[in-house]
Amino acid sequence: MSEKSKVYFADFRCPSWRENLPQKLARLMMTAGFGDVDMEGKYVAIKMHFGEPGNLAYLRPNWARVVVDLVKSQGGKPFLTDCNTLYVGGRKNALDHLESAYINGFTPYSTGCHLIIADGLKGNDEVEVPVEGGQYVRSAKIGRAVMDADVFISLTHFKGHEMTGMGGCLKNIGMGCGSRAGKMEQHNAGKPSVSQDACVGCGNCAKICAHGAPQIKDGKCTIDHDRCVGCGRCLALCPTDAIHADNDESLDILNCKIAEYTKAVVDGRPCFHVSLVMDISPNCDCHSENDAPIAPNIGMFASFDPVALDQACADAVVAQPAMPGSLLFDKGYDCSCGDLFQAAHPDTRWQVCLEHAEKLGLGSREYDLITI
Structure with a gap:
């Protein structure tokens, strides 16, 4: 039997003046082996979610500052990063995305480093990265700045998710690092559609397409899926956001693609x-609002193994009682269910992502939890 992965845990208790929560996180990371990573003179990407404007559940900049300072102490050159969103909102292009991050408190002065939107101004600055052993994705479309980094760190707000069941480390990395075309590939079969009511027939999509897929007729566009190769360039250029990706993949396949x-x-x-x-909000931080937590605060986790990390976090949440006043009670949550994520979103199966990730060799679902 292979050796279990190590996941390190610390609760949020700080009963003494000797240590605050940022210091406790730093101690957790160093105990987990963060100091063993060679960062001297290297570019270090810190992937996190800056929060959709209006949402208050996202991780505060104070947490990012801890990671940034540790990277700097080891000679690294850190930057905070995320990719643009596929949907319409406050983070669909780099300018809006940075503005949203600044509004939510993420600035070079509060975090100690610069912010880089990894897939560029319009979400199409990407690198095609082969997926060894991929069942659904041959090559992933990843934001260029993420792939340019020498060292990669994920800083995740662990929560529920309306499509994947939970939004953990794998979701933060897999979906979060995908360019707009990469996100489209994960959410559907890779072919966008056009909302006719929103289309103004400007022809920008037709000009950018190398395959003649967008067809303008009677002042409206339709996309010929036989010609479309799913590059997603048209999504970035549509001035009215009429072009969109249909969520036509099953939720299980979505979880598998996130792992890949x-x-x-x-x-x-x-x-x-x-x-x-x-x-622990029931839905993603991509929402412009956040509902009441479905479980009480638990603590901070760190590991070199993203699969074990997600499993440990999920196990910790599932073991908690449902939070009174949350949507679980609105839905008539049955305490015998045994899974808060499943209760919040009955159509989802968060385990699928971890099972597929383990098959891909990303890590192990078996872990030893080490409390500091």
């Missing part, structure tokens, strides 16, 4: 992963 995109990101370079299990 994660493999593309982490393969071949040093990585380290941190998850904070707090403000």
Whole structure:
């Protein structure tokens, strides 16, 4: 039997003036082996979610500052990063994305480093990365700045998710590091569609397409899926956001694709992963609002193994009682269910992502939890 992965845990208790929460996170990371990563003179990407404007469940900049300072102490050159979103909102292009991050408190002065939107101004600055052993994705479309980094660190707000069941480390990496075309590939079969009511027939999509897929007729566009190769360039150029990706893949396949995109990101370079299990909202931080937590705050986790990390965090949440006043009670949550994520989103199966990630060799679902 292979050796279990190590996942390190610390709760949120700080009963003494000798240590605050940022210091406790730093101690957790160093105990977990963060100091063993060679960062001297190297570019270090710290992947996190800056929060959609209006959402208050995202991780605060204070947590990012801890990671940034540790990277600098080891001679690294850190930057905070995320990729643009596929949907319409406050983070669909780099300018709006940076503005949203600044509004939510992420600046070079609060975090100690610069912010880089990894897939560029319009979400199409990407690198095609082969997925070894991929069943659904041959090559993942990853934001260029993520792949340019020498070292990769994920800093994740662990929570629920309406499509994947839970939003953990793998979701933060796999979906979060995909360019807009990469996100489209994960959510559907890779072919966008056009909302006729929103289309103004400007022809920008037709000009950018190398395959003649967008067809303009009677002042409206339709996309010929026989010609479309799913590059997603048209999504970035549509001025009215009429072009969109249909969520036509099953939720299980979505979870599998997230695992495969994660493999593309982490393969071949040093990585380290941190998850904070707090403000456990039922839905993604991509929402412009956040509902009440479905479980109480638990603590902070760190590991070199992203699969073991997600499993440990999920186990910790599932073991908690449902939070009174949350949507679980609105839905008539049955305490015998035994899975808060499943209760919140009955159509999802978060285990699928971890099972597929383990098959891909990303890590192990078996772990030893070491409490500091």
